[in-house]
Amino acid sequence: MWIVANLLGHFPALLLFALLASLALSCLAQRSPFGRIRYLAWAFILFVLIAVGFAWAMYPLSR
Amino acid sequence: MSDSPSHEKSASEAPVTETPPPHIFPALLIAFVAWIVPGLGHAIMRRWGRGLIYFVAVGGLAVTGYLLRGNIFPSHASDFFGTLGFLADAGSGVFYYLSHFFEAAGPDVSRAAGDYGTRFIAAAGVVNFIAVCDAYEIATRRRA
Numbered sequence: 001m002w003i004v005a006n007l008l009g010h011f012p013a014l015l016l017f018a019l020l021a022s023l024a025l026s027c028l029a030q031r032s033p034f035g036r037i038r039y040l041a042w043a044f045i046l047f048v049l050i051a052v053g054f055a056w057a058m059y060p061l062s063r
Numbered sequence: 064m065s066d067s068p069s070h071e072k073s074a075s076e077a078p079v080t081e082t083p084p085p086h087i088f089p090a091l092l093i094a095f096v097a098w099i100v101p102g103l104g105h106a107i108m109r110r111w112g113r114g115l116i117y118f119v120a121v122g123g124l125a126v127t128g129y130l131l132r133g134n135i136f137p138s139h140a141s142d143f144f145g146t147l148g149f150l151a152d153a154g155s156g157v158f159y160y161l162s163h164f165f166e167a168a169g170p171d172v173s174r175a176a177g178d179y180g181t182r183f184i185a186a187a188g189v190v191n192f193i194a195v196c197d198a199y200e201i202a203t204r205r206r207a
Contacts, residue, residue: 008131013179016127017186024120024190027113028197031207 018047090202097198099156101191104198117194124187125158129165133180134172154188 008016022043030036097104102118105111129135136148153159162184171177200206 008127008176010175010179013127013131013176013183017124017179017183020120020123020127021186021190023116024194027116027120028193 014048014051018044018051022047090199093202094195094199097195098154098191101156101158101194104195105201108198108201110201113197117191121155121187121191121194122158124183124190125155125162126165128180128183128185128187129158129162131180131183132166132168132171132174132177133182133184134170134177135159135162135166135184148185151185151188154190154192155184156191158187 022040025043026036026040030039093104093107096107100118101121102114102116105114105117134148136145136152138149138153140146140149152162170180172181197206
């Protein structure tokens with residue numbers, strides 16, 4: 001437990017969340033294997049990009 | 064072409080293969096099972112891959128959230144947001160009831176990791192609710 005809490009930093013936690021959530025959403029939204037993989041890739045990329053975008057948008061507020 | 068006598072005869076003699084209407088009780092039972100154990104509702108209907116994916120996704124989110132020491136909302140919440148949090152957390156079914164096993168030290172939201180864990184746990188429940196709806200729709204033959 002200590003290992004997970006200390007090794008899973010902010011960005012790895014974001015990557016893991018994006019991967020697991022987009023995995024479930026791709027399974028729900030698409031029925032063909034190829035469609036699922038494409039949806040998974042798109043959802044994962046969008047999760048990460050939007051999260052990083054929001055982080056940079058909020059960066060001036062922390063100054 | 065389509066009104067030829069031979070075609071009409073074969074069409075009229077063809078056996079009627081209408082599928083019976085789905086019963087509501089098995090669909091509700093499958094939805095209940097899918098809530099208790101994520102992915103089991105799909106596995107019962109022989110959607111093995113989908114069941115495994117939902118189990119891994121919901122279980123991965125919930126267990127990671129517990130190991131990050133996220134907050135677990137109790138059933139007797141004092142405010143509306145606490146109730147919403149409980150509903151989201153309880154959506155992960157058996158993982159909610161195993162939370163004390165994975166998070167024996169209790170929640171710690173004084174660190175960012177604990178706050179992330181709270182979101183992981185809630186997301187696990189919401190994802191499982193969506194999977195339950197999917198299993199119910201498959202059971203009622205609204206989806207393939």
